[in-house]
């Protein structure tokens with residue numbers, strides 16, 4: 001449904017401006033099938049907004065091709081581009097509503113611009129306001145609404161032209177956690193009911209976890225990692241991915257232990273490991289088996305269970321206590337059992 005092929009975007013300074021050119025996107029490839037919710041996560045300035053704005057050509061890529069619903073948008077301009085954009089809705093962090101128009105008139109605006117008749121507009125707008133739960137607010141003004149309600153108006157407006165794609169740029173970043181939850185539930189509902197393809201930009205792992213099917217991680221204009229959400233939360237492949245995950249899970253060894261961690265194993269050291277269990281491994285008593293079958297004691301430093309979509313994910317930080325030959329055997333045992341093992345380091349034991 002959405003395809004970015006080798007897309008780069010460079011912002012050049014104006015003539016006479018001594019600023020450097022900014023390479024905001026570099027060779028970005030992205031494919032999002034119809035009906036999927038795809039998240040893009042990255043730090044501030046990584047290029048997230050540039051990327052999403054290239055999808056509807058609010059920013060024109062410097063090089064590369066953007067196709068949406070099989071149409072090459074980069075080959076279009078003027079009226080043809082405008083017409084193609086009706087198939088792409090967009091919502092923003094700060095809602096971008098017109099303050100002097102009622103809720104109804106805000107949602108109606110794109111239809112007025114398309115030249116639709118008043119009766120047809122009413123028929124289109126009324127069910128949209130019902131869909132987003134604002135049927136009783138049609139004649140109110142944005143100033144009378146909460147942030148969550150404003151974003152609902154913006155969602156209804158974005159859906160007015162019956163797009164196949166919805167772009168969301170930090171759509172919940174200005175909202176409190178509870179309101180964020182209700183907006184994400186609405187987006188999930190729309191995705192389900194209308195089969196809408198959603199591309200969503202965020203810097204919050206919570207958003208990725210609760211709504212996305214797949215996620216791309218962007219850093220310095222490049223997509224550095226892409227995975228199904230369950231896989232990303234189990235075993236991110238890049239340093240940045242692990243940083244995002246650890247930040248979110250707040251699952252780290254105690255600081256005093258981190259300071260004592262050494263990279264290489266020593267004669268009397270114990271490995272400290274991060275274990276991620278999914279699937280059958282969650283319900284198998286692996287830790288007690290480890291003690292029984294490998295003769296290794298396990299000291300659990302931290303543990304938690306997360307639900308990620310339909311999957312249950314168990315996470316644990318533990319020290320494996322025993323002689324090196326035994327702990328090596330224990331690591332091999334764990335690795336053979338459908339769980340992801342990462343050795344964080346080794347800690348010397350004098351006792």
Ligand SMILES: Nc1ncnc2c1ncn2[C@@H]1O[C@H](COP(=O)(O)OP(=O)(O)OP(=O)(O)O)[C@@H](O)[C@H]1O
Nearest residue numbers: 011022024042043044045046047048049050051203
């Ligand atoms: N119109 C512009 N002119 C020049 N440089 C720009 C322009 N828009 C963005 N940039 C630069 O491009 C880079 C990527 O910016 P972008 O807004 O895409 O990042 P972002 O990931 O959305 O960040 P944030 O999380 O803060 O919104 C930054 O270095 C930014 O300063």
Ligand SMILES: [Mg+2]
Nearest residue numbers: 048049050170
């Ligand atoms: Mg941005």
